[in-house]
Amino acid sequence: xxxxxxxxxxxxxxxxxxxxxxxxxxxxxxxxxxxxxxxxxxxxxxxxxxxxxxxxxxxxxxxxxxxxxxxxxxxxxxxxxxxxxxxxxxxxxxxxxxxxxxxxxxxxxxxxxxxxxxxxxxxxxx
Amino acid sequence: xxxxxxxxxxxxxxxxxxxxxxxxxxxxxxxxxxxxxxxxxxxxxxxxxxxxxxxxxxxxxxxxxxxxxxxxxxxxxxxxxxxxxxxxxxxxxxxxxxxxxxxxxxxxxxxxxxxxxxxxxxxxxxxxxxxxxxxxxxxxxxxxxxxxxxxxxxxxxxxxxxxxxxxxxxxxxxxxxxxxxxxxxxxxxxxxxxxxxxxxxxxxxxxxxxxxxxxxxxxxxxxxxxxxxxxxxxxxxxxxxxxxxxxxxxxxxxxxxxxxxxxxxxxxxxxxxxxxxxxxxxxxxxxxxxxxxxxxxxxxxxxxxxxxxxxxxxxxxxxxxxxxxxxxxxxxxxxxxxxx
Numbered sequence: 001x002x003x004x005x006x007x008x009x010x011x012x013x014x015x016x017x018x019x020x021x022x023x024x025x026x027x028x029x030x031x032x033x034x035x036x037x038x039x040x041x042x043x044x045x046x047x048x049x050x051x052x053x054x055x056x057x058x059x060x061x062x063x064x065x066x067x068x069x070x071x072x073x074x075x076x077x078x079x080x081x082x083x084x085x086x087x088x089x090x091x092x093x094x095x096x097x098x099x100x101x102x103x104x105x106x107x108x109x110x111x112x113x114x115x116x117x118x119x120x121x122x123x124x125x126x
Numbered sequence: 127x128x129x130x131x132x133x134x135x136x137x138x139x140x141x142x143x144x145x146x147x148x149x150x151x152x153x154x155x156x157x158x159x160x161x162x163x164x165x166x167x168x169x170x171x172x173x174x175x176x177x178x179x180x181x182x183x184x185x186x187x188x189x190x191x192x193x194x195x196x197x198x199x200x201x202x203x204x205x206x207x208x209x210x211x212x213x214x215x216x217x218x219x220x221x222x223x224x225x226x227x228x229x230x231x232x233x234x235x236x237x238x239x240x241x242x243x244x245x246x247x248x249x250x251x252x253x254x255x256x257x258x259x260x261x262x263x264x265x266x267x268x269x270x271x272x273x274x275x276x277x278x279x280x281x282x283x284x285x286x287x288x289x290x291x292x293x294x295x296x297x298x299x300x301x302x303x304x305x306x307x308x309x310x311x312x313x314x315x316x317x318x319x320x321x322x323x324x325x326x327x328x329x330x331x332x333x334x335x336x337x338x339x340x341x342x343x344x345x346x347x348x349x350x351x352x353x354x355x356x357x358x359x360x361x362x363x364x365x366x367x368x369x370x371x372x373x374x375x376x377x378x379x380x381x382x383x384x385x386x387x388x389x390x391x392x393x394x395x396x397x398x399x400x401x402x403x404x405x406x407x408x409x410x411x412x413x414x415x416x417x418x419x420x421x422x423x424x425x426x427x428x429x430x431x432x433x434x435x436x437x438x439x440x441x442x443x444x445x446x447x448x449x450x451x452x453x454x455x456x457x458x459x460x461x462x463x464x465x466x
Contacts, residue, residue, distance in 0.1 A: 074217055074262040074273075080259055089248060100264070104209075104284045107270030111176075111210040123216055 005040035005117045022057040032069035128160035128466040129181045133459045143307045143357035144187035146288035148179040162466045172208030174204040178272035180281040188249040194385040195323035196373040200298040201251040205278035209270025212244040217428035218269040223255035223327040237383040253277040253329040277329035294363035311358045312448035313350035318387030339381035339405035374399045381405040398430030
């Protein structure tokens, strides 16, 4: 199972390498992952995304590539942990609550783009 | 090519407020007259607007309820959000559920006595049936930057994070013509919009979560700040008074069949209608008192005013809307002819 998920730094390395094969002078722009520090990324998709970054980067007329990650479902519910931490570092009390967040959908990233190749599975399928 | 008219509030500064996205109101009859389906018309509107937009389709012969439980003519039957000419296929459009009349329904939603007394045989729509949503988001549609919330009564641009509140009676005035009030929501309406009634497939809540006399906000004196500084377009206060009086005349009592919002309570107090003050919860009282609506004031029993007096003095009787400007809806909206 260790091959099922990819470490975040490795994911970023793979995307950058895929870009740099064809556009070594134009760094890949990655947005939407700024808050991710320690996560495991789906490996099968990592491979597909790697190929897709390379596919776009190798196209004629492309100056640079952006990779934007955004929630597929535009209203996400998050758990919020509010922690009171003592001077010795122990968590004295924690409150758990939720908050819903509205996100833009992909159309916000596609203004003016005519050629859209939607390879996503239907919602609910991996 | 078939064309149809659209009532449009363009994005940008308009009548002294910031409109965060283009707002479009469509009449089902105009769409049918052009020989189009509702979805064809929505897509045609989306194609005509390069930026973010919220799109509401009305059946002006149907009826709906306000958040106070007042029944009115004209209902939104489908809502959409568009951006860059597109509509998100999964989250961009949603229909409101048609409500079937029955004695069982009337028993649990007694404010619907207005339906039988005032609008017999008319179709009723409020919010969507959750089962028609792909996943359980709230009553919202989103495409790109555009978000059309709470069954099409609140719209926002998620990227600029600007928002506008569009209570249903104000939208219906835009459809029918007549003056509207444009301003900031303020403290009183921030409190009032939380004093909802129990409805299945309601505009904000999908189930009968909050009963008359309760507050959906439950946030004490803080509730008045909720939407305070957000722009809004609402109906003339005389229109709100007229519709609320009609509900009171049907035997609906504030905090029993109707919500206990400052507007409903103020009209009932002015005319001497009964109010179920004992049913108002402590949490709701805290919010009401924070905007000056106290039990002592409601129990003063001033000399009852007539309907005509209340309509003539509605601006002084009904609190709400800060920095309000009364403008002709024709000044706020522009008519556009859309190619189908």
